[in-house]
Amino acid sequence: MTLDQLIAAKYAERAARLAERNEKSKELRDLRSAEAPDEAREGEIQSEIRSLDTVIDGLVAKIAEYEAERAADVVADARAAETTPGAESPSENRAPAVVKTEARTYRQDQDKRGKLFASDVAAAFAGDFNAQARLQRHMQEERVERGAEEFDVRAVGTGAFSGIVVPQYLVSEFAGLPRADRPLADAMRRHELPATGMTVNLGKLTTGTTAGEQASENAAVSEQDADDTLLTANVLTSAGSQTVSRQGSERGVGVEDTIIEDLISAQRANLDSLILNRATTGLTNLATSIAYTDATPTAAELYPKLLQGPAQVEAAMLNAHPGDVIAVMHSRRWYWLQSQLTSTWPLFGQPGAAAQQAGVNYAERYGNGFRGVLPSGVPVIVDNNIATNLGAGTNEDEVYFVSQTEAHLWEDPNAPVLIRAEQPKAKNLGIDLVVYAYFAYMFNRVTHAQKINGTGLITPTF
Structure with a gap:
């Protein structure tokens, strides 16, 4: 499996575990609302939820590890594409150096009107892991090329992923409406x-307790329900x-x-x-x-x-x-x-x-x-x-x-x-x-x- 496929698989597994945890939480709420809750079953469900939390935390950590690895790969590829001119021998005729870089996920020459990007945004909201993977890869590319500060300013938060950044060639001539x-x-x-x-x-608390000086030894002290x-x-x-x-x-x-x-x-x-x-x-x-x-x-x-x-x-x-x-x-x-x-x-x-x-x-x-x-x-x-x-x-x-x-x-x-x-x-x-x-x-x-x-x-x- 590729790294992108591994990330997509982990996201899918996390979604399944979260759904399972939500079911357990609902079962626990229903159990507690019963007239005579089954304490033994309540303890079992709590234990299952804790186990699921441990698994989910592990998946989140693994996703973060994979995404960090992918970001490092993007940076390494960019650095590998850099060339440093060296001294040439006068007697040698060298061919011109050719610098190769990995193509961007969304490119103006292939997606001039942004249709692929738009369809991926919609598909990602619908749970398409491949679309989410492409958007994640695109955001890593934006972060590398533009720097984290500019990337964060342009990111629009959503519930499905950390941010959607519209490709620069689609928005360079467009200004959004300012909002408060x-x-x-x-x-x-x-x-x-x-x-x-x-x-x-x-x-x-609408009526609080009271405190006051005890009138004498063994006398009743202040009390308020x-x-x-x-x-x-x-x-x-x-x-x-x-x-x-x-x-x-x-x-x-x-x-x-x-x-x-x-x-x-x-x-x-x-x-x-x-x-x-x-x-x-x-x-x-x-x-x-x-x-x-x-x-x-x-x-x-x-x-x-x-x-x-x-x-x-x-x-x-x-x-x-x-x-x-x-x-x-x-x-x-x-x-x-x-x-x-x-x-x-x-x-x-x-x-x-x-x-x-x-x-x-x-x-x-x-x-x-x-x-x-x-x-x-x-x-x-x-x-x-x-x-x-x-x-x-x-x-x-x-x-x-x-x-x-x-x-x-x-x-x-x-x-x-x-x-x-x-x-x-x-x-x-x-x-x-x-x-x-x-x-x-x-x-x-x-x-x-x-x-x-x-x-x-x-x-x-x-």
């Missing part, structure tokens, strides 16, 4: 979405679709791949926007308001509010997850704060900032984690899914403060999912592309979120 992506969602506390059900639950409740969040669906004409798919250049990439990008931004702005449960509707009203706002006037926000989060959280407050703001507010000048300084020195400064910019790119810190060391997430049409003048944005640990997000590890269907639109020569993802979120297990809003956050003037 999902900065807040990526900073939230992640949970795996349960395999079934349309709700997720978190427990909350603890009580709890179950908080529920609905499982939501974020999805997008597009019908592509067969003519566009077959005669266009990378049309399906471009549409799929844009659908994934749109779905990511939509999920983040729902977390922020959805009616009733979005962060903007749960956060307690800190009003900043000013017809001529300045950063110096906003400064106390930037401390009031985390102060109130800390007062609500107390000793639960101390020090994990994050701020979320629109990019226009982040840059406006940096544009302001002042001759007055804080009374207290702030961590990581000079006395003359009210914060620090980390010089990170949009969507690349924390962009900097505010007073008291609160890290900042910049998210352009924050609405900028709020308030009576429909020109205000908001600044949010939330505990990162109490910002819960459940997602399917295989999301987003792609559906490619030809039959429904066959008479119209159309191809339906659908991208969707299930998710759930919760900010209010502990009521703590804060937001600065008001006329002081109107469209900034630079």
